[in-house]
Amino acid sequence: MNELLTVAMPKGRIFEEAAELLRKAGYGLPQEFDDSRKLIVDAPEAGMRFILAKPMDVPTYVEHGVADVGVAGKDTMIEEERDVYEVLDLKISECYLAVAGLPGYVEKGIAPKVASKYPNLATQYFKEQGEQVEVIKLNGSIELAPLVGLADRIVDIVSTGRTLKENGLVELETIVPITSRLIVNPVSYRVKDKLIDELVERLAKVIEEDEQ
Structure with missing residues (x-):
């Protein structure tokens, strides 16, 4: 066999x-x-x-x-x-990981909230940027978080950017190609x-x- x-x-x-x-x-x-x-x-x-x-x-x-x-x-x-x-x-x-948020995003207060299905990756990235954030783990529809006030920003996969655009979000930073x-x-x-x-x-x- x-x-x-x-x-x-x-x-x-x-x-x-x-x-x-x-x-x-x-x-x-x-x-x-x-x-x-x-x-x-x-x-x-x-x-x-x-x-x-x-x-x-x-x-x-x-x-x-x-x-x-x-x-x-x-x-x-x-x-x-x-x-x-x-x-x-x-x-x-091929795609990439990015930070996104609402247009005109301004950091508010201490440890702004970031939603992602990649909590470890997001935590590490912001730590490397010298920024303290609170990461909230979500399993899907990450774009919803800034729209309902759950988080200030998101970390998610971007392939065409269409989903971000359709939900009124803009890309703020590129993290890593995937x-x-x-x-x-x-x-x-x-x-x-x-x-x-x-x-x-x-x-x-x-x-x-x-x-x-």
Whole structure:
């Protein structure tokens, strides 16, 4: 029986772009793969099994060895600080983290409030700026926070800026560019080194060709 690689991937845009990369790299993924509502999908032709998880949970599955490798955004990697190897920048799902707020934002009082789904990242960023803030963790619709007075500013992912604009917010500062990365469980890297090295080499070649 051939050895399988277990891959943790998030659903949505990252999933679609990562699946396309794998196909370009010569991995045969089943057609129903893209439309599947299953949480575990086998792709025997590719020698892979996929675990479909929430983006923030992918590094957790990889760290604990439930998945050998995973695809995770750099934002999640910074926020989660998991014990995994980051082996390849896949150059997909490009966006960036930014600070945003209402137009004409003026800092008010001591420790202004910042809402984000990335509390660790936001805290670290403002600490580096020498600014003391109170970070409020939200899980979704971060743009709502300044509109209802919950927070003065937000830290969130920006891809086109359309969501900010539609909610009357403006970008105040850019924090860091974000792309999706291939991450590996340290034990899997020792046990399945040949399979993982081949995956990295094939994907790296496709990324290089796409950039030319």
